[in-house]
Amino acid sequence: MSVQASRNHSAPWYGRVLYRAKLIGQEPTSVVGLLLILLFGWLIVVPVISLLSDAVLVQFGDERRTGAMTGEFTLYYLQRALFSPISELFFWSPLMNTLAVAFQVILFSLVIGGLLGWLVSRTNVFGKRWLATLLIVPYMIPAWTFALAWHNLFKNRSVGGQRGWVEAMGMTPPDWLAYGQIPIIVILTLNFIPFVILLFGNALRNLDSQLEESARILGASPRYIASRIVLPLMLPALTSASVLIFAKVLGEFGVAYVLGLPVDYNVLSTSLYRSIESRQTGMAAVLAGTIMLLGILSLMIDLYLIREAKRFVTLGGKSSLKRVTALGSWRMPASALAWVVFVVSVCVPLATLFLSTLMHVPGIWQWSNFTLDYWVGQDLRTIAMRQGILLTPELWQVVWNTVWIVGVSALIAGILGLLVGYVVVRSPVKGIGPVLRQITFFPYLVPGIAFAAAYLSLFAVPRGPIPALYGTYLILILALIADEMPFASRAGISAMMQLGRDPEEAARVAGARWWRRLLTIIVPIQKGALVTGILLPFISGINGLSLFIILSVPSTEVLTTYAIRLIDYHYTQAANAVVLLIVVLAIAGTLAAQKLTRTNLAEGLGR
């Protein structure tokens, strides 16, 4: 019998409507879901729309140039950005540079990272367990830290401040080595190698070695097995890594800023930064839109590839056998290679930064050249800052700013993430879940610098009841929350998916209402996920540069923007010291997160 047929004819007309209302009303899940959609609509969707519309609406002050009134539709900015005398400098060459950097970074990091991933997951390389952790360290540190180290090593006389190490030792590095595309590619490659190691190594670890062994029994050579069996199965992981690297390079700002600026080498993100600095809002919108479009495209490709890959990749579960390949006579060279990568990508940069804060002149190994002045000195006349960085009140103000701004946003993001997870998994009203999931994932498609531009565009002026937020802490917190939502909500959703309905329903039958269940059942059970959902955003917030560099003003400065400002003033040692502080905070935070949640880093992938 169908539902229709079983309908009671004496039923009142409003019966079903009342019933629906009661079902929805018995639990606030749907209402909370709607509120969350509204909140994220305001925090995520509106800024992006506002930004994109800036590209085709006449901006204040451009009336004469465009020959139209403020707020009218115009193609002026698009035309100017794409097909005008300045577009080569402003748009096309940054675009080409971005693509050139992205593709080379992908190529090199896949080759090196893939090799290392294989070495640490499937071979008997020396110090394998140590390598597996140590090679990941660059992943915890912001990429522009390495740029700064490079800068310290190779900079030549075209910029001020402390001299470069190489130059101090008597050689003058040419510009192509000191600045521009090559160093940017090297730095970004080193930074993304861990990412490939994690993705590729995990995929390899899950690959059942019986697949290889059955091919070997059939007489296939190792090379044949690698190219016909292992590689095709690894392809999804590799393409996924490529696409994610591409998306990240698009939004990468700090490295290009530090290494590109001295020689006017621009990528999309630095070009965007410059146009924002010079208050060309319409042009900035075109650039930000381009970055977003490329980001969205690349992630679409990734989603498509993942879906395709799911059709044939059935990687083994826990039971799969993991055979270790004995490297034989290659064991020494392979181990050496892995350790060299570690030394080059972690030890050298950090040591450079650290030592340069201890030396008057870099690269001179004389006792008299060493000093603690840059950390704790007082009444210094020889350097630009009057006292060591640790004695500068400004630093502590900035540390405090960082901790509380990032801390509050991470806390809110983590809680909202769990709430989003709850609603996505439990909402009885169809549509709320998927919409919420999509909205909170959206910032992932939008590189931080474009997102910051979007916030600037929306909140720079008062809108309706909301006053102008530019220059306040609030805009930073809101932008950070929105920017971190993809990770927080993903953590929340996956935690809620694993929980199952039973524990909560048991409480419900026992008589516990919604809030009661949330506080006494869900939150305590999901403590671990909640901590992760707060700590991961916290770490990446501390590292983050691109949001802050656009939205911070001197009174809301944080560690990263402070470091960049010190660089701009050529206070090299002070900048290095600040960067080291950030590195220490980031690594400590990551380790704490791992300890607390007993997870490993691989789960925080995607940052």
Place this chain on the structure above:
Amino acid sequence: MPTITLKAATKHYGKPDAPAINALDLFIEDGEFMCLLGPSGCGKTTTLRLIAGLENLSGGSLHLDSKPVDVPDHGHFVSPDKRKLGLVFQSYALWPHLSVRRNVEFGLRLQKKPKAEIQHATEAVMQTLGILDYAERYPSELSGGQQQRVALARMLVVNPGILLMDEPLSNLDARLRLQMRTELQRIHQQYQSTLVFVTHDQWEAMALATRIAVMHEGIIQQVGTPTDIYERPANRFVAEFIGSPPINMVELDHADADFKQALFQLLGEKVVQQTAAIGIRPEHIQVTNSTKAGTLGAIVLSEIPTGGQSICELACGNHNLLMTTSRASGLVPGTTVRIAIAVDALNCFDRQGQRISIASELQNSGSTLSQSGTNWQSASLPAHNTPYHSTQSTTL
């Protein structure tokens, strides 16, 4: 204690043409021990969750006592936290972050009972269930059986009028299961509550329930006492689902002439013409020395001893029959034997698979056959631990 009334209850998960339960009518009496029995996926859990209020009906109605708690057409819905019932989940659903004591206390704390009373009630119920010693442990530190008791205790402590249990014994090993069965019966007597129990295990249902509702594909096939269900299955599904080894189902379309001939004599033409299939329980077949009319020849195919009894597979004409004997029969595979069938225990089903009542026909034809002197006495039937007791036996 409350009654539970489901009328034309229908529930689908998004697809109206594939309902999980379909037009279900069920009345569960006050203090009854009702068992929902059926294969996996037949809608037992759904029914239970509907009663609990964790799902809502798509159509029909649900009343607890005479109070409408879920009537879509009239806009009635009472949320589960107000239905005052207890539910034991198949997974137990203990709260992993709370100790055993905290788990058990939870409901009473919600009711804001005084501390002393909470402690007293909690300890009493934990004592009853033998988990007081583990009060400070966490669920992950308990065995399956202990977790099960905690789940029970957690529900019993608030003494709800209705107890719902979803396959509570299915995760236990065989011995614990037997032990918990008796415990459940004791609990039912002690608490006097209406108990609805879901299982896919027919022996569990037979042993525990006062009445059983057999479900299949979202539809109730039969509601009755264990004896009813075993002896007078309402349709082919019930006949074939209940009983192990399974009932022998002989399709008359494929039956050979001998078999049909005998049936005509026995049941009369009217019944046989309606009948599409005949169900014979394995214990209603017996080897006989008699070669008289009504017995059938069969070839022994195999014999499987199963401890107390043994199961023989026989080829009789063009169908295979299973027969149980009380102990090793000593039958040699490949040999030919004569078998007799207890005719009053036959189950006849029509083309739609529904049971045909043959009681009246047996009055006439049974006596005819008795006069010819070929019946065997019920006393000579092998004694089984089944609820079945033959009242009248006739050979075929």
